[in-house]
Amino acid sequence: xxxxxxxxxxxxxxxxxxxxxxxxxxxxxxxxxxxxxxxxxxxxxxxxxxxxxxxxxxxxxxxxxxxxxxxxxxxxxxxxxxxxxxxxxxxxxxxxxxxxxxxxxxxxxxxxxxxxxxxxxxxxxxxxxxxxxxxxxxxxxxxxxxxxxxxxxxxxxxxxxxxxxxxxxxxxxxxxxxxxxxxxxxxxxxxxxxxxxxxxxxxxxxxxxxxxxxxxx
Ligand code: IMP
Numbered sequence: 231x232x233x234x235x236x237x238x239x240x241x242x243x244x245x246x247x248x249x250x251x252x253x254x255x256x257x258x259x260x261x262x263x264x265x266x267x268x269x270x271x272x273x274x275x276x277x278x279x280x281x282x283x284x285x286x287x288x289x290x291x292x293x294x295x296x297x298x299x300x301x302x303x304x305x306x307x308x309x310x311x312x313x314x315x316x317x318x319x320x321x322x323x324x325x326x327x328x329x330x331x332x333x334x335x336x337x338x339x340x341x342x343x344x345x346x347x348x349x350x351x352x353x354x355x356x357x358x359x360x361x362x363x364x365x366x367x368x369x370x371x372x373x374x375x376x377x378x379x380x381x382x383x384x385x386x387x388x389x390x391x392x393x394x395x396x397x398x399x400x401x402x403x404x405x406x407x408x409x410x411x412x413x414x415x416x417x418x419x420x421x422x423x424x425x426x427x428x429x430x431x432x433x434x435x436x437x438x439x440x441x442x443x444x445x446x447x
Contacts, residue, residue: 235408236408237274237410238411239413241413243413244263245263245264246263246264248263248435254431257428257441259440259441259444260437260438261441262437262438263436264433264435265412265415265417265433265435266420266434271409274409275306275307275310275392275409278310278390278409279311280310280314281407282311282360282388283311283314283320286358287320288322288323290323290324290325291322291323291324291325291358291359292324292326292358292359293326293327294327294328294359294360294362296329296330296361296363296375297328297330298423298429299421299423299429300362300364300421301421302364302420303364303390303409303421308324308326311324327349328347329345329349329351330346330347331343331346332346343370343374351378351379354382355383355384356385358384359385360388360389360390361375361379361387361390362390364420364422365392365394365417365422366393366395366405367395367399367400368400369400369402370401372391372403372405388406389405390407390408391407392420393409393412393434394408394412395415415436416436417434417436417437418431418434418436419431419432419433419434420432420434422434424437424445425445
């Protein structure tokens, strides 16, 4: 069964001080705190993999990685599903596919997304697709992607997002599988970026004003 259960991080949660964990020196000045240490991410993904394998059957699934931000979650989630495949009676054939999206906003109300790379989506026709995304913020990107996928007629579509932001800007979209619900803050690390920086940080952290200024485009 799909589940909307996740770990909820409260608005008043301060995270962990940077000194308590290992941070690359080049980012020490640019982060407010560590919101989700990488060990906790790993443990949560282990459980998501178990929930996902319980829903799918031997028809298998095509895991669709939304680049670039989804790549770490995608590889770690698939590694866990493969481990379950090797070690339990039930095993789910896996195929992988990639899509790269460019999202931009025309005005405050309408986000537009464009597919700028990846495999031919026609390959997904008749398949059970699992979209693997890093973060749902307003939900507009995912709604548009689901719309694009509909045109190639997959058999089923499920969405796994590592993070879901709690924000007033949300259009109400909720993924089938979510790792953590987080406050309305800009987070980086674990492949999430700010202008292409911070993908090389393993914990999910809150960027500070210094970091935003330093890496602004
Ligand atoms: P949405 O369309 O508002 O849901 O935004 C989704 C996309 O915005 C994600 O796939 C990310 O690329 C980006 N995004 C939104 N919030 C964050 C954040 O806190 N950190 C990094 N990227 C973010």
